[in-house]
Amino acid sequence: MCKYSFGLMDIFEAISNETRRRIIQSLSTPKTFSELANELGLDSPSLSFHLRKLGGLVTKNGDGTYRLTDDGVKALNLLSTISSGDTRLFPIVVEHLNYVKIDDELLVKLRNEGRKLVVRKVKNLDLSEVNSSLLNEVLEVIENVDNLSCSNDTLSLIKDRIKGKYNLLIADQEKLPNETKHENPSPESLLTSFLSYTISKLPVLSNLHVVYDDQIPLSNTLEINLSGGLSNSRRTYTYEDFARRVRKTVTFLKQNGLEGKNVASIAWNTSRHLELYFAVPLSGGVLHTVNVRFHPREMDYVVEEMQDSAVFMDEDIEASLNVKTFRLNESYDEIIDSQEPAQELPDLEEKRGAVSCFTSGTTGKPKGVIYSHRSIFIHSLSLLAGDVLGLSSNDVVMDVVPMFHISGWDIPFASLMTGAKLVLPGIRPKPRDLVELIKEEGVTLAAGAPTVWIDVMNYVEKEREDLGKLRTVVMGGAEPPKGLMERMRKLGVRTYHAWGMTETEAIATVNRSDDLNVLTKQGYPIFGFEISLLDPAGRELPWDGKTMGELAVRGAFVTGRYFKGEAKFTWFRTGDIAVVDPDGNVKVVDRQKDLIKSGGEWISSVQLENAIMSFHKVSEAVVVGVHDERWGERPVALVVPKEPTTPQEVVEYLKSLNAFPNWWIPDRIIFVDSIPKTSTGKLDKKVVREEVKKLLQSP
Structure with a gap:
């Protein structure tokens, strides 16, 4: 027994x-x-x-x-x-608070309902004014309490149900400190209340307390060929294993003098990187996620700018930085596995920095943005809403959004909040790798830029593959082409169109419409996010679906200023030109700097690009303005054909849409093998403009 x-x-x-x-x-x-x-x-x-x-x-x-x-x-x-459905046996659980005072009113309510009281991980527990007999009747357990205030009579009755060490303060001799008393728990720190506790378990049953299961698998691809292909080695481990590795990494950071320091990661979507997502902020530091596609000079710049004390980088990264460097490989795994898991984690202020990311730098030097524990918590929580991504423990989520870019849109954090199975595609995954993971791991929801899914669909159609159990793909970073969404719908895959920026911690609006014509819009603001439409003078413009203006935003996860920036702002002016429907549905027309002004009138490069890509013979397209003596600027398109076609055929297709005036039609259609993209997969129009100049100058 x-x-x-x-x-x-x-x-x-x-x-x-x-x-x-x-x-x-x-x-x-x-x-x-x-x-x-x-x-x-x-x-x-x-x-x-x-x-x-x-x-x-x-x-x-x-x-x-x-x-x-x-x-x-x-x-x-x-x-x-x-x-x-009888919940009488469910206990009331009080946990993760700085100060808790139990009163008789609560105890009477519990006794009448036939329920028990559980107190866990509370710093200061005040039982000085309770009825000892009543508490004895309803108390299940007290564990991991730092300071306990109660009478001798109360202590004698409940002592056998108090687990762990604690400081005893006899009620009539000394009062508990209450300068930081909280009547209700704040979001605290994502990485003390959520990351340090919830990640180690999975919410399964819930009344007022979450019950956890530590055996739901977290699936990750780890070992990747340096040639870029996915190797046959794939690692699957549980939330419990993951939490243990995180705590061991915390110990490793402390041993190397990195506790509470800024630490850089130059890494892909792997479990090692995910462990750093938690371990560095848990230690009181800031994880600076560096874009793996940055030029080494850019890497040097951002690491120096953030004053990072060390850098963790994948094996395939060819960079030599002037800081302590750890390579994420098998030797690193052995070192981490040899550590003792950290038992104690520091208490952290919720507005303390947790993760940082720099913009792509398409218009100048990259700018840094720091996400606090609080903003990550609120944004991740917002993603779980049914009208946003609607993630749950029933999902198998594959995040193809690079984890070095805005924390993979916070999808790894949100997925772990629910206990979903998380599939990380590893180093430099190819379309074949992604399709294999989708099918073999039973992925139900995936996220990534449209360029990723264009390549995936080209592979699927060429190889006559399918997408298994995949039902939803979240696209952002650029407007998903209507033709791409139609191709995916034929395979039973819905598209969500999301919009956001580095400055908004990624996803800020979402469109889940079933109407593909409506789905080209960026959608509605998610919870905690507010929008406005402004003219150049900062005056508000009407939401009538017609008037164009600059999109301005603010919210719980919108940055208030750039790292080391002097200017502070409540409303952040995005540089996106948009129209807003009366019901709040946002349509981004173009980036302010990418609009083409021809004969004093504006032409939207984005609308032309999407129209060209809706032609079944076209794979990708980009449109930029070039100088014109008469009109100021005229549009020119670079087009990647999917099958043989001609410039005239593309022009005739655009005219057949009856969607644009004739003066919008590009003066030149130039066929190319590929289109330059930024480090985050967006069309790099700065480079495109230079290429177009060269192509137009060549005989």
Whole structure:
């Protein structure tokens, strides 16, 4: 028999996994190991693992059969209670607070409802004014409390249910510090309340408390060929394993004098990078995610600008920086695995910096933006809303958005908030690699720039592949071509059109329309985000779906200034020219600097690009303005053909759309093999303009 008697919370934790719940339900009558395995469809290692996890709920009889212990019967009854919708057995759990004072009103309510009280990870717990007998009746457990204030009578009744070390302050002798008392928990720090605790478990059942399961897999591709292809080595591990690696990385940072320091990462979407996402901010530092496609001079500039104390970089990065450097490889894994997991993590102010990112620098030197613990928490939480991305624990999420760019749009954080299975595609994934991962890992939602999905769809159609269980693709960074969305819809894949910037912590508006014509718009502001339309003088313009103006934004996750920038702003002027429908649906017409002024009238390069790419013989297109003696500027298009065509055929197609005046039609259509892109996959119009000049000058 088990020597340790489970409490209600221990039972909750033990049965939070679906497989373990099925085992308990199956053992309503004793069964042999083989009978259990056959009934549940489990192999021997899996069944053995889950039986170990059930601990004192299941025991083995002398005849080799397994049966429920007394605590196991409690668990079975609890499962029946949950199924019937009776929540009386659910405890009230108070945790992760600086100051908590329990009063008799709460205790009477719990007693009347037949519920228990659990207090966990509270700095200062005040029981000085409670009725001792009443507390004794409803208290389940107190654990990990720093300072406890109570009377001697109360202590004598509940001492056996207090776990861990604590400082005792007898109520009539000394008062608890309450200068930082919080009546309600603030978002605190994502990386103390969420990252340091929630990541190690998975929310499964919930009443007022989240019950966790540590065995939902987090799937990552780790070992990648330096040639750029995906290797056969793929690593899958659990949230529990991940949390342990994070805490070991915290220890490693401390040993190397990097605790609380700015630390750079130059890395792709791998588990090692994800571990740094948590370990560096958990240690009180800022993780500076550096674009792997930056020129070495740009890498030097941003690392020096952020005053990074060290850099962690993938094996394929060819850069030599003047700071302590750690290569993310197998040797690094061995070092991390040899560390002891950090037990204590610092308390951090919620507005402290957690992650930093620099803009692409298409119009000058890159500018730094720092995301606080608070902004990451709020933005990640906003992404979970049903009208935004609607992520849940049922999803398998593949983030193709580079984790060096705006934290992969915060999708890794949001996914881990829900306990979704997270698939990271590794170093320099090719379309074939992405399709294999989608099919083999059962990906249901993926995110990435339109250029990624153009390449994926070209591969799928050429190889006559499919996209498995994929149902939703989130696209941003550029307006997704209508033709691309139509091709994906034929495979049963919906498109969400998202818009955002480095300065807005990525996704800030989302369009989930089923109408492809409407889906070309950037969509509606998500929770915590506000928009305005301004003229050059800063005056507000009407939302009538016609009037063009500069989009200005503000919100809980919009930067207030650039790193080391002197100018502060409440409303951030984006540089995007847009129109806004009366109901708030945003349509970005163009970047201010990319509009083409011809004969005193404006031409939208983005609208022309999307129209050209809707032609079935075209793969990609970019339009820029070139100097013209008579008109000031005229549009010229670079086009990557998907099948043989002619400039005249493209022009005739544009005219057939009956969507533009004749003077909008590009003067030249130039066919090219590829179009220059920025380090984040966007069309690099600064480089395109230079190429167009050369092409027009050549005979």
